[in-house]
Amino acid sequence: MNERPTAVLIHGLSETRKVWRRQVSFLEPTFRVISYDVRGFGDSPTGAADGTVRQLADDLAQLLSAFETGPVWLVGFSMGGVISQRFALDFPGQTKGVVLIASSCAVGPHGQKFFEHRIQQIEKGGLQSIVETNNSDARGCFYTEDENLIEEYKELRVAAVRDPAGYLNACHAMLDIGENPLTPELNAIRCPAFIIAGEYDPYCPPKASKMIADAIPNAKLSIIENVGHCMQFEASDQLNKHITSFITSH
Known part of the structure; x- marks a missing residue:
């Protein structure tokens, strides 16, 4: 019996489980670590997608059922944090706690334009049409x-993006x-919750994390200084320690 x-x-969007490699190697001695490709990205097919976060949370529930994990800690980045919130709401008995990194609980007008623009690009020109946008988005994350x-x-x-329908599905979600x-x-949400923001994150700024922390009872909020959106890369040591200390303290 694995008691870890x-x-x-x-x-997050336009990523795969490989984005976590700096975390997996650090966390594995302490935890049983599961990372997976969200529907429509990497090795996961898009299938009969309905463009909702609820379906993406349901996907995760089915995965964890197959692994017979019992209740788990969710560590979600950006879109993954949104999936984590939906999962904690829909499957509270399966959620020991959540760590939400550079995420949000709502999408305002500016964010809606961001996703609508990418949907229009894909619908008109396929995957090739967003290569330049994807590169710009990547640079903006740091x-x-x-x-390097x-x-x-x-x-x-x-x-990460092999099927345009997968990218479209995530944008619609x-x-x-x-x-x-x-x-x-x-x-x-009544489980332990730790919300982590990057000081200079242009996509999910600290105010977005504060909105989540204010809404979840007894949530903890931390802002990592001098980093943007992609804390897994820019501040991996700090992030890894935050994740480990929070989970092991409960």
Whole structure:
């Protein structure tokens, strides 16, 4: 019987489980670590996708049922944090706690335009049409000017998207929380919650994390200084220690 806590790592838009490699190697001695490709990215087919976060949370529930994990800790980045919130709401008995990294619980007008623009690009020109946008998005995820980190992330994003329908599905799912924000529901999350923001994150700024932390009872909020959106790369040591200390303290 594996008595180590199970930590499930959930990636963001246009990514795969490989985005977590710096975390997996650090966390594995302490936790049972599960990382997977969200529907439509990497090795996971798009299938009969319905463009909702609820379906993406249901996918995770089926995966964990197959692994017979029992209750788990969810560690979600950006879109993965949105999936984590939905999962904690829909499957409270399966959720020991959540660590939400650079995430949000709602999508405002600016964010809606962001996703609508990418949907239009894909619908008109297929995957090739967003290569340049994807590269720009990747660079925008970093506060650092370390080109090696940025190039590593660019390559990961390009490799993540094999099916345009998968990218479209994720964009529609994020637009879904523009129309139906999670914010009014978050008071129902009663498990331990740790919200982590990057000081200079342009996509999910600290105010977005504060909105989540204010809505979830007794949530903890931490802001990592001098980093952008991709803390797994820019501040991996700090992030790894935050994740480990929070989970092991409960």
